[in-house]
Amino acid sequence: MADSQSASRLARIPAPVSRVHLVGVGGTAMAALAGMLVDRGFSVTGSDNQLYEPTLSLLKNSRVELMTGFSPANLSPAPDLAVVGNVIVPTNPEAVALIASPIPYLSMPEALWHFFLKDRRVLMVAGTHGKTTSTAMMAHVLEAAGRDPSMLVGGVASDFGSNYRLGSGEDFVIEGDEYDTAFFDKGPKFLHYGARGAIITAVEFDHADIYRDLDHVKSSFRALVEQMDASRVLAVCADFPHALEVSAGARARRLTYGLREGEYRAAKITVGADGARFSVTRGGDRIHESIHLPIGGRMNVANALGVFVLLSAFGVSGDEIAAGLRTFKGVVRRQQVIGEAAGVTVVDDFAHHPTAIGVTLEAIAERFPGRRILAAFEPRSNTARRNVFQNAFAAAFDRASRVYLGPVYFKENDPIAPGERLETAALASAISARGAHATACASNDEILERMIANARAGDVALFMSNGPFDGLKERFLAALRDRAT
Template sequence: MSKKYHFIAIGGAVMHNLALALLKKGYEITGSDDEIYEPSRTRLENAGILPKEKGWYPEKIHEGLDGIILGMHARIDNPELIKAKELGIPVYSFPEFIYDQSKDKKRIVISGSHGKTTITSMILHVLKENKVEFDYLVGAQIEGFDLMVKLSDAPVIIIEGDEYLTSPLDRQPKFFHYHHDILLMSGIAWDHFNVFPTFENYNEQFVKLVDMTPASGTFIYCENDPHVKSIADSLQDQPFLLIPYSTHLHRIADGKTFLLDKDAEIPVQVFGEHNLQNLLGALEICLALGLDKKDFYASIQSFSGAAKRQEILAKSENSILFRDFAHAPSKLQATVEAVKKQFPGRKLIAVQELHTYSSLNKDFVHNYSGTMGAADEAIIYLNPKAVSLKKLELMDEATLRTGFNRKDLLLFTDINLLKAFLEKKDFKDTNILLMSSGNYDDMDLSILKSKING
């Protein structure tokens, strides 16, 4: 008999992917949500599991269910959750359920404030190319993979381990629930200001995670990051294996990056200091899983990047339009510097949409000091509606110039004015970089693309 699961807040990016993955596995799936956006809506509809009506319906909860999967978006007083508790139905947060489904597998967790999705995507790409059987959980849609989650009988699962809160019932980081065998940590830079009010509190979560490594486990860490290195250096007589990694040896020529390995030069499509650290971290994981180095290098050449990570939207001989997910200060700075270093002869126009609670908060903005220093032009976009929804005060240009430590920084609060400003630009020997965890109010990029594509 197939198992039956009900999703409370089924519309979330990862939640709907898990629902589709379980449906694929032969389970019976139902769900509810008070709002479902694209692409979740169409994907759930095509699979036949889109809720008929928006809202919460306790009558959907019955004793025949094997469990409830609770999304972060649901509130603690959700009527379906209350009914499930009354009936004694097991309630799983998303990470608890992933662990429940992978208890008998080797669990590899990729953690850190930045680079998680890229490292996980690189590993998945290489394992798939080498026909290795594996399950996975990744935080973005990846080329060549139809879902962000896969659960099967594979002996290994690769998990992107997020430090954000687990669920309305569980206010601890998600990554504590995966109980890793192998842990990779890329870097620590204060994020989620609204949840972890001090850097010390934020850093402590990563210390606890490393402490959870079993005696037979492995800790793979980026020694270029001072906070991660400090954790590794503080480990005394630990029984588990420690493997440091740094930036892969490389050279840049004519806007292309080549990995250097003994006498070999391996061309890759990704670039920038952080990505070359990410790549070396991914290599260490693949080696730990028994892959050969030469197989990794052969496969990584065709890796074009995770969605919205240095993604090329338009390109000509002397100009590129990039889109990137960068939003936290460390991510923003790494992306701006990577593009400028890769194309030193080109002007760089960097546009950042401040979208998260932390980035929109004037008490946090000083953390962005110097992050856009490598850009020739620095532009900030703020959506007044997004600021209002988060019950924050709209920052002015003077506040942002002080926070970013950049006197010529420009602020736009009207998407149409920003669009018109960018479309008037001459893009000869110029790259433009659009960075955000949002979507620039679905700004129409067709004219911008056509100007660059020529």
């Protein structure tokens, strides 16, 4: 699963390993790895300079010894092995000390392969959108079918109350990220997992801090496809032309699916307050009737169809899959209703790409028909902060009534020149020209003030960010409760 340099790092792992230290433990996948290692009986320490919920609670509950900040002192006494997260830059003082030391080190994907994946059947979800939900969904379906899978997902799966689980079954379900692996391995993470079966949900441009353009993104997915031989299965969402393109030469058994295109289709789709319902067709013939997906949303129907296609190829029956989907609770921070006060429903979502924002707003509009949507958005991701989607973002908010744009998030390790930065004032004007009332706010506090002033009974307040968004959703809900009393 690795190149020669990766194989060399893996060969340096001592036997036995007792103590493992994670540099950059606050990332979702790193926190999951830390918990998994603890569950396997290792002594685990981890360092980071920023820890957010829900990762902080997950780490504390998993008994990981946390160290605040990065320092060479965190490597004393020396661990048997160190794992370096991909947020760590080569000038990080702890990383500098690690590289200069005799301590063996791995990337997060290398550690996952060595300790957890190499003896399992890996079922992976990759793609620009829907990875986290699809991964949690597949793990839940397998668990409901009695297969006792292991799982690692980039969010908290509501059915398991965690971002990982270690089961005794043969399957390990994992979210395959196209983001780079580590500062010493700039290839995508998903090349390290050796997937026996994989879903490609979508291929679009993203991660503008590491990918030059769409062709660069496609090159990573082509590398994944080329890695999969004829013994493997690849399910590809045909609704995204670039996903079809990168998988066109697949040696693996390629199965295509989609809402509009593909051999497998979702038919008779209905979406409402109780979720989504659909049937599955293959080549025009109906192969399964009336599947109920409680979380709703048409993108989630596509996610569920991808899970149906891949698991069917590995011998899980349609009835077993449908039974699992029927009880799937979703993922924290994906269209998650966190409360209601003064007649206003408050929803939290991770959306940060124009496509994701558009389908999230569509899903909320179908779930709460006839209600105004007040949508707050923080340009926080490494792509959203740049102007690469300056025009695409405008159309993404068409289903909102009011839009509140936060200031572009500043990152010291990724400063953006003014000419490359998203212009929120121009974006607000473009959104307003399409029909929604949009405001570029100077601060998150201004968003809060405006939303409190504008909110009325019957509204849905949607907060979208791939970070904590300054606690706005909780503060907004608290303010509504104060107003109600």
